[in-house]
Amino acid sequence: QKEVEQDPGPLSVPEGAIVSLNCTYSNSAFQYFMWYRQYSRKGPELLMYTYSSGNKEDGRFTAQVDKSSKYISLFIRDSQPSDSATYLCAMTYNNAGNMLTFGGGTRLMVKP
Amino acid sequence: EADIYQTPRYLVIGTGKKITLECSQTMGHDKMYWYQQDPGMELHLIHYSYGVNSTEKGDLSSESTVSRIRTEHFPLTLESARPSHTSQYLCASSRTSGNTIYFGEGSWLTVV
Numbered sequence A: 001q002k003e004v005e006q007d008p009g010p011l012s013v014p015e016g017a018i019v020s021l022n023c024t025y026s027n028s029a030f031q032y033f034m035w036y037r038q039y040s041r042k043g044p045e046l047l048m049y050t051y052s053s054g055n056k057e058d059g060r061f062t063a064q065v066d067k068s069s070k071y072i073s074l075f076i077r078d079s080q081p082s083d084s085a086t087y088l089c090a091m092t093y094n095n096a097g098n099m100l101t102f103g104g105g106t107r108l109m110v111k112p
Numbered sequence B: 001e002a003d004i005y006q007t008p009r010y011l012v013i014g015t016g017k018k019i020t021l022e023c024s025q026t027m028g029h030d031k032m033y034w035y036q037q038d039p040g041m042e043l044h045l046i047h048y049s050y051g052v053n054s055t056e057k058g059d060l061s062s063e064s065t066v067s068r069i070r071t072e073h074f075p076l077t078l079e080s081a082r083p084s085h086t087s088q089y090l091c092a093s094s095r096t097s098g099n100t101i102y103f104g105e106g107s108w109l110t111v112v
Helices: none
Strands: A011-014 A019-025 A032-038 A045-051 A054-058 A061-066 A071-076 A085-092 A106-111 B004-007 B010-013 B019-025 B031-037 B043-049 B076-078 B087-094 B107-111
Touching: A011 A019, A019 A085, A019 A106, A032 A061, A045 A054, A045 A061, A045 A071, A071 A085, B004 B087, B010 B019, B019 B031, B019 B087, B019 B107
Parallel strands: A011 A106, B010 B107
Antiparallel strands: A019 A071, A032 A045, A032 A085, A054 A061, A061 A071, A085 A106, B004 B019, B019 B076, B031 B043, B031 B087, B087 B107
């Protein structure tokens, strides 16, 4: 079993929909959680960074962490065709520069 | 915005040729990484470095080699390319104590 599981999709939604992307993980020691967005034939770029449980909002994006369930989510409000990309979750133990553990990524397609 | 550069972006090369993928970052990051990613598939860490003269193998076994003679430069070399090396290679860097990894745009290698 992988340490971090992510549904590969593709997830296809109409423009304007609310999108929910999720990751589950098995290691309860993970404390720091990230979401990366990767456009086709590009490198991943950091989208959201959260610590421990709770919510963090940045514009149309909300990252949610539920450590008790070992479950993290990324919500995208008012989705746009430009949000079409692969979204990867990543996580690690502390802020001391440990290696990130990545999920496999979910491919999202937002149709106009 | 991350300042990490990879060249070439796209390369088609014959079997048996030696290739070097270049990666440079201008952020002064001590840590640098090489990931391999097939289209639509997971990121796999193949090499990393904690600083000058430090190189380590990652989770995925790779026939490539790396060197770190200067902080800003982390080239990856394949001595004899094979079709099985066809993939996207992503270079990344991070601060010693930070969690955020910054990626380059990737080098797409096709070996024919």
